[in-house]
Each structure stands twice: as C-alpha cells, then as structure tokens.
Amino acid sequence: MSEAAREGGAAGPAGIETARDLLARWPVVDGHNDLPWALREQVRYDLDRRDIATDQSAHLHTDLPRLRAGGVGAQFWSVYVRSDYDGDRAVSATLEQVDCVAQLIDRYPGDLRRALTADDMEAARAEGRIASLTGAEGGHSIHCSLATLRALYALGVRYMTLTHNDTIAWADSATDEPRHGGLSAFGEEVVREMNRLGMLVDLSHVSADTMRDALRVSEAPVIFSHSSARAVCDHPRNIPDDVLERLAVNGGTAMATFVPKFVLPEAGEWTRRADENMRAHGLHHLDTTEAGMKVQRAFEAAHPRPVATAATVADHLDHMREVAGVDHIGIGGDYDGTAFTPDGLRDVAGYPNLIAELLDRKWSEADLAKLTWQNAVRTLRDAEDAARSIQKRRGPSNATIDQLDG
Amino acid sequence: MADLAPDLEAADLTGGAGVLGTAEDAHSPYGTLGRPADPPLRRDPLTRAHALLGAHPVFDGHNALPWALRLHHGDDLTPGHYYDLEYGEPAVSTDIPRLQQGRVGAQFWSVQVPTALSGDHAISATLEQIDFVHQLVRAYPEALRLAMTADDVTECRNRGRIACLLGSAGGQIIDSSLGALRALHTLGVRSMLLTPDRNTPWADAAADTPCAGGLTAFGEEVVREMNRLGMLIDLSYASTDTMRHTLAITKAPVFLHRCAARNLTNHRYNVPDDVLAQLPRNGGICMVTFTPQRVAGPVGAATIEDVADHLDHVRNVAGAAHVGLGGGFDTDPADGRPEGLEDVSGYPRLLAELISRNWSFSDLAGLTWGNALRAMRGAEFAAREARHRRGPSTATIDRLDRADRRDRMTRLHWAWT
Numbered sequence: 146m147s148e149a150a151r152e153g154g155a156a157g158p159a160g161i162e163t164a165r166d167l168l169a170r171w172p173v174v175d176g177h178n179d180l181p182w183a184l185r186e187q188v189r190y191d192l193d194r195r196d197i198a199t200d201q202s203a204h205l206h207t208d209l210p211r212l213r214a215g216g217v218g219a220q221f222w223s224v225y226v227r228s229d230y231d232g233d234r235a236v237s238a239t240l241e242q243v244d245c246v247a248q249l250i251d252r253y254p255g256d257l258r259r260a261l262t263a264d265d266m267e268a269a270r271a272e273g274r275i276a277s278l279t280g281a282e283g284g285h286s287i288h289c290s291l292a293t294l295r296a297l298y299a300l301g302v303r304y305m306t307l308t309h310n311d312t313i314a315w316a317d318s319a320t321d322e323p324r325h326g327g328l329s330a331f332g333e334e335v336v337r338e339m340n341r342l343g344m345l346v347d348l349s350h351v352s353a354d355t356m357r358d359a360l361r362v363s364e365a366p367v368i369f370s371h372s373s374a375r376a377v378c379d380h381p382r383n384i385p386d387d388v389l390e391r392l393a394v395n396g397g398t399a400m401a402t403f404v405p406k407f408v409l410p411e412a413g414e415w416t417r418r419a420d421e422n423m424r425a426h427g428l429h430h431l432d433t434t435e436a437g438m439k440v441q442r443a444f445e446a447a448h449p450r451p452v453a454t455a456a457t458v459a460d461h462l463d464h465m466r467e468v469a470g471v472d473h474i475g476i477g478g479d480y481d482g483t484a485f486t487p488d489g490l491r492d493v494a495g496y497p498n499l500i501a502e503l504l505d506r507k508w509s510e511a512d513l514a515k516l517t518w519q520n521a522v523r524t525l526r527d528a529e530d531a532a533r534s535i536q537k538r539r540g541p542s543n544a545t546i547d548q549l550d551g
Numbered sequence: 552m553a554d555l556a557p558d559l560e561a562a563d564l565t566g567g568a569g570v571l572g573t574a575e576d577a578h579s580p581y582g583t584l585g586r587p588a589d590p591p592l593r594r595d596p597l598t599r600a601h602a603l604l605g606a607h608p609v610f611d612g613h614n615a616l617p618w619a620l621r622l623h624h625g626d627d628l629t630p631g632h633y634y635d636l637e638y639g640e641p642a643v644s645t646d647i648p649r650l651q652q653g654r655v656g657a658q659f660w661s662v663q664v665p666t667a668l669s670g671d672h673a674i675s676a677t678l679e680q681i682d683f684v685h686q687l688v689r690a691y692p693e694a695l696r697l698a699m700t701a702d703d704v705t706e707c708r709n710r711g712r713i714a715c716l717l718g719s720a721g722g723q724i725i726d727s728s729l730g731a732l733r734a735l736h737t738l739g740v741r742s743m744l745l746t747p748d749r750n751t752p753w754a755d756a757a758a759d760t761p762c763a764g765g766l767t768a769f770g771e772e773v774v775r776e777m778n779r780l781g782m783l784i785d786l787s788y789a790s791t792d793t794m795r796h797t798l799a800i801t802k803a804p805v806f807l808h809r810c811a812a813r814n815l816t817n818h819r820y821n822v823p824d825d826v827l828a829q830l831p832r833n834g835g836i837c838m839v840t841f842t843p844q845r846v847a848g849p850v851g852a853a854t855i856e857d858v859a860d861h862l863d864h865v866r867n868v869a870g871a872a873h874v875g876l877g878g879g880f881d882t883d884p885a886d887g888r889p890e891g892l893e894d895v896s897g898y899p900r901l902l903a904e905l906i907s908r909n910w911s912f913s914d915l916a917g918l919t920w921g922n923a924l925r926a927m928r929g930a931e932f933a934a935r936e937a938r939h940r941r942g943p944s945t946a947t948i949d950r951l952d953r954a955d956r957r958d959r960m961t962r963l964h965w966a967w968t
Contacts (some may be wrong), residue, residue: 300734
C-alpha cells in the first residue's frame with residue numbers, strides 16, 4: 146500500500162471530507178495527551194525551543210496546526226509524572242507539569258482556552274478554540290494526602306488516573322503485582338473525595354479489580370482516559386467486557402486508545418522485545434528523548450514492526466459500542482506518551498482518518514457526534530452535578546491512610 | 552463607635568504629648584486593667600490603645616495555629632469535631648474570641664512545616680496546611696475571610712472580618728522548582744521563607760553552615776520569580792549574607808515576618824542593624840516577634856517592656872514606616888510567652904506600653920496596620936511591573952548552579968578577555 150493511500154485510509158477522499166465536516170461540528174475531546182511530559186523531557190519546559198504554534202513533527206506528535214487539522218476541540222493534557230517518582234518528588238514534578246499546561250494556555254490564547262467545567266468546554270467550542278483541561282496520571286501524584294488531591298483540583302486538574310504502571314499504597318495497577326485486591330479502604334476514600342470535588346475518576350492503568358471496586362464506590366460517572374477493549378486485544382491495560390457493561394449503569398465514558406501494543410496483539414509481543422532492547426541499552430523503556438528514539442528506530446529497522454491502522458482502533462470501538470453502548474465511548478489517543486502510533490493515526494492530525502473509517506463501517510453521524518464530543522462533555526457535567534449534591538452531605542475529608550489502612 | 556472620634560483625637564499625640572507627660576503616666580498600663588471605668592479615661596494608655604486599634608487593627612506577620620492544631624488534633628482536623636475556634640480553644644494561644652479581644656484585623660497564617668519533614672512529606676504536608684487554612688476560613692465565615700491581595704485585606708476589614716493570608720511557606724518545600732513555587736502562589740500562598748532553620752539548596756540559613764555565601768544563581772532566580780509573582784519574600788531565619796544579597800537584587804519590599812533586633816538580643820535569627828538600615832530604601836518591613844529567647848536572650852523570661860525595647864530599636868534604625876508586629880503565637884509551646892502577651896488577646900497591652908513611651912499616633916497606626924499593608928501593596932506593584940519584562944521562568948537549579956557549567960562559563964569569560 147502506498148504511503149498516501151495509508152494516510153487516506155480505505156475511505157478515500159470523499160469519506161475524509163465528510164469526516165472533517167463532522168469534526169467541524171462535533172470536534173474531538175481527547176482523553177490523554179502527554180505533551181507536557183515530552184516538553185519536560187526534551188527541553189525542560191523551555192517553550193521557546195518547542196513553539197507548538199509552528200510545525201513540530203520532527204520532535205512531537207502534537208502541535209497547534211496539527212491539532213486543528215485533526216479536528217480536536219478539547220484536550221485533557223496529562224500532567225503525568227513517572228511512577229518511580231514518589232513522595233515529594235512526585236508531587237512537585239506534578240506541580241511543574243500543571244504549571245507547564247498553564248504556561249501553554251497563557252502562551253497560545255488564540256488556540257487554547259482554559260477549561261474547568263463542561264460549560265467551559267462548550268464555550269471553547271463556540272469560540273473555535275481548543276478547550277484545555279488537565280488530568281493527573283497516577284495516585285502517586287497526591288502522595289496519600291487528600292489535601293494534596295484538593296490542591297490539584299484547585300489548580301485545575303479534572304481527572305486523576307488512580308495508578309500508573311506500578312501498584313501504589315492504596316490501589317492495584319494492571320501492570321504490577323496486586324497488593325490490595327483492588328482498592329484499599331483509603332483508596333475508596335480517595336474515590337469518594339474525588340466524587341465530592343467533581344474530579345473524574347480515571348480507571349485506565351488500574352487492575353480489573355480496582356475498576357470494579359471504583360465502580361462500586363463511585364457516585365459519579367468514571368472515565369477510562371486511554372484504554373481499549375480486552376476482548377479484542379488481550380492486554381491488561383484494556384477493559385474487560387464485564388466492566389464495559391457496568392459503565393452503562395455508571396454513566397461514564399471509555400476512551401479508546403491508539404497505542405499499537407494495546408490494540409494489536411502482534412504489536413504487544415514486538416513491543417515487549419523492543420522494551421528489553423531499550424533496557425539493554427541502559428534506558429527507561431518509555432524514554433522519548435533523542436537518544437531513546439535513536440535506539441528505538443534502530444530496533445525497528447532490524448525487526449519490522451507489526452502495523453496497527455485506523456481499522457485496528459475501529460475494531461475496538463465497534464466492540465466497545467456493542468458492549469458499553471454508544472453513549473459510553475470516546476477517544477484517548479495517548480499522543481506523545483507512546484513511541485509508536487498506528488498508520489493513519491500517526492499524530493494528532495490523524496483523527497479524521499479514524500472517523501472516515503467509522504463512516505465506512507456505517508456509523509451514523511449521531512453516533513459519531515457522541516463518540517467525539519458529546520459523551521465526554523456529558524460525563525464531566527454529570528460528575529459536576531454529583532459533586533454539588535455530595536457537597537451538601539460531606540465536607541472535605543481529612544482521613545489519612547494510617548487511620549483507614551492501619 | 553460614636554465616642555471613638557474624641558478618643559482618637561486624644562490619642563493623636565501631636566497635641567497631647569504634654570498630657571501624657573504628667574505623673575499619671577508613670578503608672579504601669581497594667582494598673583488599670585481591673586478598673587476599666589477608672590477616670591480619667593482619656594489618659595489611660597490601655598483605653599487609648601483600644602481606641603487606636605479600633606481604627607487601625609493589628610496586621611500580624613506570623614501565627615502558627617495551623618500546625619499547633621495539627622499537633623493537638625491530628626487525628627481529626629475537621630473544624631467543629633474536636634475543637635471550635637469560635638467557642639474558644641484553650642489548648643492553643645489563638646482562637647476567634649481572643650483574636651477579637653486582641654483587635655487583630657489581619658493575620659498571616661504560617662503554613663510552614665518542620666524541616667524534619669523535608670525528606671518525602673514536606674510538600675504534601677504544606678499542601679495539607681494550606682488546605683486546612685481554607686477549611687478554617689470556610690468553617691468560620693462570620694469571623695474569618697481569605698485575603699490574597701492588599702485590597703482584599705482592606706475589604707475584609709470593611710466587613711469586620713479578620714483577613715486571613717497564607718504564609719509563610721518554607722522555601723525547602725518547593726524542591727528547587729519554580730513550577731512548584733507558581734503552584735503555591737496559585738493556591739493562595741502569599742509569602743515564602745527563603746530558608747527555614749536549615750539551608751535550602753540555593754540559600755543559606757542563619758542556623759546552618761554557610762554554603763552559598765548568601766544566594767546561589769538559582770537562589771537569585773527564585774527571588775526574581777517571587778518578585779514577578781508578587782510572592783512576598785520572608786527573610787526570617789535567613790543568614791545575614793542571604794538578607795544582604797536578597798536586598799541587593801529584589802525589586803519588591805521584603806518581609807521579616809518574625810524577627811527581632813540583634814543589637815539588643817544576640818540571637819542568630821535576629822536581624823542586624825545594617826540590614827534594618829536598608830529597609831527604608833527597599834520599602835520592606837521588620838515584624839517584631841514576642842518569643843522570649845529572641846527578645847530577652849536565653850534566660851527565657853521576658854516582659855512587654857522587652858518587646859517594646861525591640862520595637863523602639865527597630866523604629867530608630869529602620870524608621871517608623873518599616874516596623875510591624877509578628878507575634879509568632881503558637882509556634883513552639885516550649886518557648887513560653889512574655890508576661891501580658893500570653894496569647895493573641897495581648898496586643899492592646901503592648902500598644903499601651905508604646906503609648907506610654909510617647910509613640911505618636913501615626914507611628915502606631917503604621918506599626919499595627921499601615922506599614923504591612925503598604926509593603927504588601929508595594930510587592931503587588933513590583934509584580935505588575937515585572938510581568939511586562941518577564942514571563943514565567945523555567946530555569947532549573949542544575950542549569951544555573953551546576954559547578955562544571957559555572958567553570959566552563961568562567962573559562963569562556965577568560966578566553967574572551
């Protein structure tokens with residue numbers, strides 16, 4: 146297949162045009178983008194050296210022209226910090242990440258609009274700007290302190306993934322040894338406090354038991370900011386069908402991710418060997434600096450990579466629509482948080498290819514509008530409503546992990 | 552309020568100095584405590600102190616109540632569960648009835664945490680303290696109100712609330728990160744200590760072995776970023792070199808939230824005269840503490856007169872526009888308190904002492920309220936000015952202080968010359 150045909154997907158130019166039209170009306174709310182971490186790693190937040198108003202395709206998956214081309218209308222910017230950071234280091238690194246998002250919003254006021262609520266998101270869409278929200282990735286960012294959680298909320302963080310790749314003191318991760326069988330008692334209190342604040346509980350990265358515990362405790366809709374379907378690709382980072390079914394009851398949204406190793410079974414095995422290769426070179430396997438990317442590219446040249454495409458992601462969305470229902474699905478690309486991306490979805494300009502693929506599969510425009518925009522906005526709005534009613538009953542919780550987990 | 556005006560006139564010592572000079576004033580101001588109706592009212596310094604404080608309440612620089620409550624009620628800090636500040640809380644030196652008796656109009660609540668925590672809990676503990684002050688303000692809306700700016704402080708006073716400001720935070724907790732500093736500012740913190748009782752990686756403390764000889768290059772960047780944000784620079788506990796270095800580069804008035812004069816009491820935390828003498832140029836303020844060791848030396852027992860001596864000295868050296876009050880209540884119970892200043896209800900007695908020492912009305916009004924407000928406003932103006940010149944700084948301590956880089960720059964410098 147030629148490069149151009151791949152980029153266009155199977156839908157052809159007409160499908161792409163319809164997709165772009167659709168996205169102009171109902172732009173993409175993307176659940177997870179790691180641009181802040183990429184800026185930290187590459188230039189230590191020296192935003193002059195990565196001016197995202199100009200083409201940054203040599204360094205990043207994300208810049209403003211490509212976000213516009215991709216029809217993105219709202220972005221949850223991830224304020225991820227590595228899960229081997231702990232204590233003070235995790236908290237202050239998270240604060241730096243939050244500060245980075247604030248600087249980006251201040252720097253590009255014509256394209257980005259700070260958004261803290263569902264109303265802000267709608268206002269941004271009406272103004273033709275990209276609503277910029279913030280999501281924290283991993284409970285290590287609050288260091289077992291509910292006041293720190295409240296501080297993150299005050300600084301604008303609107304979702305928190307309960308864990309990253311490592312199990313933490315109060316919740317099990319999907320990719321680490323379980324220690325609590327889901328959430329500990331303090332972990333449940335974290336979920337309740339997030340409900341009270343109106344911060345979305347994000348269940349990507351957590352173990353299936355943690356997902357079930359959180360769905361049991363949560364009084365507000367939850368999200369999966371970047372996870373696909375386990376029935377299509379059996380990877381622990383994906384969502385099992387029983388959880389997808391419960392999402393319909395909860396009212397939340399599962400945002401399908403594009404990361405090849407999570408969506409394409411063959412890519413998983415390939416990535417495992419690529420990670421080993423990175424570690425053999427003495428690098429962290431998520432390293433996206435120049436040196437890291439060089440090692441990755443050399444490995445890729447020697448071992449051809451199984452290729453995921455927009456169709457692979459569409460397979461997941463088909464399944465998720467089937468199981469969770471069309472009101473409970475969304476998109477969370479994980480751009481700049483993954484070394485490899487599917488063909489046709491190479492960077493943030495790629496969303497129209499996915500929409501074209503879904504149009505080809507006879508998704509209706511109403512369904513696509515829910516997928517790209519409406520479900521995510523509704524979920525945040527419902528979480529705000531839940532918070533308002535909970536605040537009538539509960540004050541800020543001062544529980545500590547020592548009290549609850551002994 | 553109707554009878555306030557004549558009292559104020561009487562308190563204005565420009566015309567009343569002769570009256571105060573009479574033998575009546577040889578009486579200790581405490582002498583009238585039990586006899587509030589004792590004539591002649593106008594000559595009673597305590598009554599005058601109350602009249603003055605009614606118009607110019609106390610703007611205090613340092614109160615450690617948030618940490619004291621955490622020590623007493625760490626199990627459950629929720630206001631109203633195990634303590635009630637509105638009703639009175641005898642376990643600590645501060646509660647709302649006594650703040651009102653003491654005529655406190657604005658308070659910097661310290662969100663400092665012990666340096667022992669700087670390992671892995673300091674920043675979370677500080678965020679908890681910030682959150683706790685927010686909870687207190689929410690729990691007692693009729694008495695307390697949050698203030699972020701000088702205008703807020705004035706507005707609180709107009710509404711009869713005690714303005715609650717967040718600060719000082721300890722400089723160690725930002726983990727040498729300017730992003731974390733900006734996060735603290737966003738969360739409402741308005742003052743930060745450059746050093747707690749130990750060195751930060753970028754500034755020397757008074758009680759530690761000097762490393763940087765004042766501020767490092769990154770330390771200077773911290774000061775510039777604080778100037779840009781409008782975060783007040785608290786030089787309490789900083790080494791004398793750090794104080795001088797900061798005064799040389801800061802564009803905004805500095806605060807010594809909790810300090811006393813080294814010339815009178817040779818305590819390592821106290822401020823030397825040459826630094827005090829620089830305050831008029833800088834516009835900053837030295838807020839005098841009541842802690843006995845700081846105002847009377849290691850013997851411990853201190854009196855109101857000792858505190859007044861320090862206030863006299865700071866006024867003489869720095870000027871009447873650069874002196875304030877930073878009681879330091881609820882810091883460390885082991886410190887003890889001067890007699891008459893056991894808790895926050897004591898300020899009027901201190902003011903009475905100063906009235907009998909012939910402090911003028913305008914000097915006293917500046918001491919209690921005006922000077923701190925002016926210095927705060929000065930820092931806000933400086934920030935607005937700096938924002939035209941500078942964006943948020945992304946400098947890191949590695950980039951500015953790494954020894955090999957400095958050496959390389961030095962070599963380059965010599966290669967050019």
